[in-house]
Amino acid sequence: MSRKQFLAVLAALAVLAAAAGGVALSDRSAWTSADSRAGQKAIAGLKIGDVAEVAIKDSSNELHLVRGQTGWSVRERADFAADTDRIAALLVKLAEMKVVQSEPLAEAQRVRFELVEPHLSDSKDKAAGAGTLVELKDAKGGVLARLLLGKKIMRNVTVASLARPDVDATGRYLTVGNDAGVMLSVGDPLAQVEAKPQEWLTKDLLRVEGTKTVSSSKGWTVTRDTESMDWRLAGSKDKPDLQKATDLASSLGWVNLVDVVADPAKADTGLAHGVSIKAETFDGLKYTLNVGKQVEASYYVKIAVAGEPAKTRPRAKNEKAEDKERNDKQFEEQRKKLVEKVEREKRLDRWVYLIPKTSLDPLLRDRQQLMPERKKAAKKA
Numbered sequence: 001m002s003r004k005q006f007l008a009v010l011a012a013l014a015v016l017a018a019a020a021g022g023v024a025l026s027d028r029s030a031w032t033s034a035d036s037r038a039g040q041k042a043i044a045g046l047k048i049g050d051v052a053e054v055a056i057k058d059s060s061n062e063l064h065l066v067r068g069q070t071g072w073s074v075r076e077r078a079d080f081a082a083d084t085d086r087i088a089a090l091l092v093k094l095a096e097m098k099v100v101q102s103e104p105l106a107e108a109q110r111v112r113f114e115l116v117e118p119h120l121s122d123s124k125d126k127a128a129g130a131g132t133l134v135e136l137k138d139a140k141g142g143v144l145a146r147l148l149l150g151k152k153i154m155r156n157v158t159v160a161s162l163a164r165p166d167v168d169a170t171g172r173y174l175t176v177g178n179d180a181g182v183m184l185s186v187g188d189p190l191a192q193v194e195a196k197p198q199e200w201l202t203k204d205l206l207r208v209e210g211t212k213t214v215s216s217s218k219g220w221t222v223t224r225d226t227e228s229m230d231w232r233l234a235g236s237k238d239k240p241d242l243q244k245a246t247d248l249a250s251s252l253g254w255v256n257l258v259d260v261v262a263d264p265a266k267a268d269t270g271l272a273h274g275v276s277i278k279a280e281t282f283d284g285l286k287y288t289l290n291v292g293k294q295v296e297a298s299y300y301v302k303i304a305v306a307g308e309p310a311k312t313r314p315r316a317k318n319e320k321a322e323d324k325e326r327n328d329k330q331f332e333e334q335r336k337k338l339v340e341k342v343e344r345e346k347r348l349d350r351w352v353y354l355i356p357k358t359s360l361d362p363l364l365r366d367r368q369q370l371m372p373e374r375k376k377a378a379k380k381a
Helices: 003-037 084-096 242-253 321-350 357-364
Strands: 053-057 062-068 071-074 099-104 132-137 143-154 169-176 182-186 204-206 211-216 220-223 275-281 286-295 298-306 352-356
Touching: 053 084, 071 084, 084 132, 204 321, 211 242, 211 357, 242 357, 275 357, 286 357, 298 321, 298 357, 352 357
Parallel strands: none
Antiparallel strands: 053 062, 053 132, 062 071, 099 182, 132 143, 143 169, 169 182, 211 220, 211 275, 275 286, 286 298, 298 352
16 A cells, blocks of 8 residues: 555544544533433422312323312312322422433334323223323413323342332333423332322211211111110110121221212112111211112212201219310310311212222121121030
8 A cells, every 4th residue: 555545544534533523422412411401300390389280191091180169179080079188299299300311202212111192092902102191280271281201210120029010110201391302210100190080089988976876777776875885776675796786886987988980870879779877976967878789899879967066065063164164165176176077078968989898898787687696506415
């Protein structure tokens, strides 16, 4: 090779090296620019107080949590009360959530990272790579923030976990707003973001306190004169099994729901021919539970509450003046809480509920099942 040819080759290599360096520098600049979001809030400037609606959508369900004058409610469950604590926790998390890393997102990568826009479908064949869409809106319906949640980021483990799948999730991929070409990763899997209406309902439904009488349309009534006395069968000398009678009051004292029926007219509830359970408390309140058909591990139930808490306190015998003042004050404080509770419970007749079978089974016994079990006669030797 001549000296002239050698210098030409050397010059060509220099040009190629310079070009490669320029490309590398360009790629690095783009990455550095994209990663400049690391440590910043994923939703800049979000004010929790401005959020009046949370909409969550995936390829199976759609959910709308709406804030009104009486608090948060679930639109898909006939506007029944939502779990305020769960919503507040989610909003705080979204407002404070920070970016761990950001990078360009090519269209071909969307399925892999589960960042495809979801569309409701009744088909078993859901769209491949569909994510979960979250929109935060203000009172006028304006969108404050829009997130598309994708694949969860899992930690590397050598032994399969026997716990829930989310236990090993350390973060999640997502896109924010209209910037769909940039994928962010955050340090929270956001596992609680589900488009399942029943999961966002207030589960604490009914608390019947100080039960005096419980009766059933199956033909029995149990009653007691004071909360410290044993239960007895009304109109009979027979005595019920004390534990079974106690179970009646316990079942009414802690009633939680599984779900609220969105459209009772379209459901075969069986309430028209159900079992009626009635209870009266020492405070003068009356509760009626109409129990319909069983569906899986729950019953359809309709609830009605009537009566008013006593306005005056019966004075104790030989009560001193200083004791009366203290007891009257305590009575008024308790009555105020009871009035608020009753007002909420009286609004429960607007909906039909699904309540766990295990909670209601003690109340659905017939008269014979309430009686003590007969001891089996000892076998003769």
